[in-house]
Amino acid sequence: MAGLERLSEELEQLKQQGRYRLPAIWESGSGSWMEMGGRRVLQMASNNYLGLTDHPRLKQAAIEATQKYGVGAGSVRTISGTMDIHDQLEQELAAFKGTEAALVFQSGFTTNQGVFGTLLGAEDVVISDELNHASIIDGIRLTKATRKIYKHKDMDSLEEALRGASSYRSRFIVTDGVFSMDGDIAPMPQIVELAERYDAIVCIDDAHASGVLGHCGKGTTDHFGLHGRVHIQIGTLSKAVGVVGGYVAGSRELKEYLIHKARPFLFSTSQTPAVAASCLEAIRVLRTSPELGERMWASANAFRSQLQADGFDTGASETPIIPIVIGDSARTMAFAARLLEEGVFAPGIVFPTVAADKGRVRFIITASHTADDLEFARQALLKVGREFGLV
Template identity: 85%
Template sequence: MAGLDFLNGELEELKRQGKYRLPSVWESGSGAWMDIGGRRVLQMASNNYLGLTDHPRLKRAAVEATEKYGVGAGSVRTISGTLDIHEQLELELARFKDTEAALVFQSGFTTNQGVFGTLLQEGDVVISDELNHASIIDGIRLTKAARRIYKHKDMDSLEQALRESSGYRTRFVVTDGVFSMDGDIAPLPQIVELAERYDAVVCVDDAHASGVLGRFGKGSTDHFGLHGRVHIQIGTLSKAVGVVGGYAAGSQALKEYLIHKARPFLFSTSQTPAVAAACLEAIRVLQDSPELGERLHASASSFRTRLQADGFDTGVSETPIMPIVIGDSARTMRFSARLLELGVFAPGIVYPTVGEGKGRVRFIVTAMHSDEDLAFARDALLQAGREFGLV
């Protein structure tokens, strides 16, 4: 229809800028090596940090739940869609996070929409790190609360925003636990101290910290020993946990308020029984298998050290997320394509996902990667890096 003809022009502009891409279609399940286009390539972009997507205990739990409950829950949670497997998952999550309660949503994105869209009201102010995830930004946009942005991890900037927001009913300070594009960790102790000084609520989104930081992967609050001082912990069940979904952990009052008010919770069919059961088993595996996290961090640290010694710019990474900063968008995408030719999948990430001129290929090390896998990735990076004048 003529009314949408402008889309073709927008797409052509993306191609001209070197930013056009469609999703890669994979022919195998998530793993260290995956099949694409009839080729076996090393996967260096997956959020499957601990390899749980293929864990036999999770698969068995999903099959057993399907046999018992069927393939769907049949309703939203507030009608007939809350099965006992959902309640078990939330109880286990709360124990795992050392909070009074937890509420599960369909995804991490909808969790942020539900939490911020519900809690933030006119007369409140939300103070957000400038590099927070898009789901936080979109959740905030749903509200009538005032907004302040503080410079990334800059505590002077945060304190200034807190000082200038004294006239509001409630001040909310929001940060990612681990920032997904750079792999750096939020200075949560300093954030909490400032929030306590100015009587502000603290919310941390642990999408990339769940399963990665803290004892058994409990997240950034546990990593810094701040239990009882972070009001809301948001997490995902879609990355290190290996399945899909999101959750908000905090007080029982928070859970009950979200049940009554959060639109993504109220108007979305609940998780399938297989998903809930697999998530529940994943939380148990995390606590039974600390060696997975130990291997993850040892491999990531070793790989980062080698890349930096080779001359690659890995930015401020301090987690298994490692950007190789290129800069120009078109050059970034060509570099990513060259790595794929060499057998390594590491997608280019460019504006608007990151700032203009800050394009990078993002490597993610997982517990599945062997020393041989990482040596293969490094060899490919060195070859492409020399061709592109990066090293």
């Protein structure tokens, strides 16, 4: 077909650059050990931080909701109405996050599209950390707002951007709570102080912080004790919560405004009853099971310290996200392929997701990983790391 010939050419370029890959095909449900190609493989790349994807309470909630409500929601919520299970999820999610209200979207990506696309106009300026997630970047691109980028976690750079933004109707500071590729945490106390000094709105994306940071996984705002000082909290229900979806938590006026204006909410059918019910049960599990997070953190801290002692470059990691920095794309992908041969799945992450010389395999430590699992991964890393001259 005319105009599509370039696709094969660009795919060939990806292969030549060592960046070509297709999604792995799994033959079992999500867990610490999974089936691939008829053999057991240690899964070290899943966002299932707390092991909730196969929690019996979540599975039972999904089954009961399907039996009661059916498999679909029927339409968008503003047309066919909201099922009580969706309303209950939002009420308990807001209470969990310490806000007046919450609104659930189909994914974290669409949440960012809905929030930024609705709240930001040509009269506004949005100031974004340079390493923010692609969903934040794309959400901002949908708006006509002026965009300013500040250097990663650099408060002098942020303040410089704020100084030059006094003439705008509103100033939005947007940051990830936990940065997905490096596993470091945003300096929220300093960000909030600058926002208050320059009359700016603070929006935090807690995709990798929900269920991970804060008491019982309440997120970055709770982690730093900043309740009431962070205006908008965005997150996902697809990672530590263990299911799928996204949410925004904030004031009641924010929720009502988004219900009327946010296009992803207005023009997409809502979550299935089974998804809403299992998300609701996950929030209840989080509130009553702090030991899951404690186990995850203890394992992550021990694993990171051991890898650093072995000589691996774990970058700026300070959370259960632990990258092993390799370098160029082809070398990184080859390293990941060798790990898989050794029975460890930690795919290569390369440009454009990260800088061209910062390719890495990214490990995510979960509450489901045992000490034996992590030692298995470490031994595989040591074997392959020696072959590649990393240790």
